[in-house]
Amino acid sequence: xxxxxxxxxxxxxxxxxxxxxxxxxxxxxxxxxxxxxxxxxxxxxxxxxxxxxxxxxxxxxxxxxxxxxxxxxxxxxxxxxxxxxxxxxxxxxxxxxxxxxxxxxxxxxxxxxxxxxxxxxxxxxxxxxxxxxxxxxxxxxxxxxxxxxxxxxxxxxxxxxxxxxxxxxxxxxxxxxxxxxxxxxxxxxxxxxxxxxxxxxxxxxxxxxxxxxxxxxxxxxxxxxxxxxxxxxxxxxxxxxxxx
Numbered sequence: 001x002x003x004x005x006x007x008x009x010x011x012x013x014x015x016x017x018x019x020x021x022x023x024x025x026x027x028x029x030x031x032x033x034x035x036x037x038x039x040x041x042x043x044x045x046x047x048x049x050x051x052x053x054x055x056x057x058x059x060x061x062x063x064x065x066x067x068x069x070x071x072x073x074x075x076x077x078x079x080x081x082x083x084x085x086x087x088x089x090x091x092x093x094x095x096x097x098x099x100x101x102x103x104x105x106x107x108x109x110x111x112x113x114x115x116x117x118x119x120x121x122x123x124x125x126x127x128x129x130x131x132x133x134x135x136x137x138x139x140x141x142x143x144x145x146x147x148x149x150x151x152x153x154x155x156x157x158x159x160x161x162x163x164x165x166x167x168x169x170x171x172x173x174x175x176x177x178x179x180x181x182x183x184x185x186x187x188x189x190x191x192x193x194x195x196x197x198x199x200x201x202x203x204x205x206x207x208x209x210x211x212x213x214x215x216x217x218x219x220x221x222x223x224x225x226x227x228x229x230x231x232x233x234x235x236x237x238x239x240x241x242x243x244x
Contacts, residue, residue, distance in 0.1 A: 039060045055125065057071075067084055093140065111139070131179070136171055136186065140158055141197065147210055169186045170189075171185070184229055199212060220237040221236065
């Protein structure tokens, strides 16, 4: 009995030390600041130069201008000075994916005008000339995923218009696998005067199909994916206050 108690005490002490070590490790971060970017609204990550290390991409510019910056990652977790890519419009959000199946990460960005830009990557951290993609209203946020399970990356864009009529909706663009996209549907939130803030994806109901969540100014909405590029809409959280 004494031996059992001793062994139990040793096990508890070892568990306590492991827990403390894990907590200390989880709380141990070194903050590094990278200056030189202004008017930044969104950030993402990916290996844009195919060196096996994660890079960071962010909207914004090194001065008063429009575009995005890429910070290539080093093996030690630090980043090189940002590379700026200029665009005609202010960028409010961006998303990352291999849009043309060449093994190189591409970027899609949107701004306040009725345009998105598809920017194909060269695989070395640089990008080709942007190609515009027309959208119905002013866009605020964008996400990439394979919504119809055909192995090609699609896009979803949350948009709004308030004059002369109010519309808030999500547009779905089906990817062709070559870097081009076709508009295949739209889904209205039926929530007037409610600006879309952010759009994100996930399998929220565990059916193996990609769903879309849209955070609006006063509500949270979900588009339940059918696995074929179509969706059913549902408002989860209506509120009279702006959601943060």
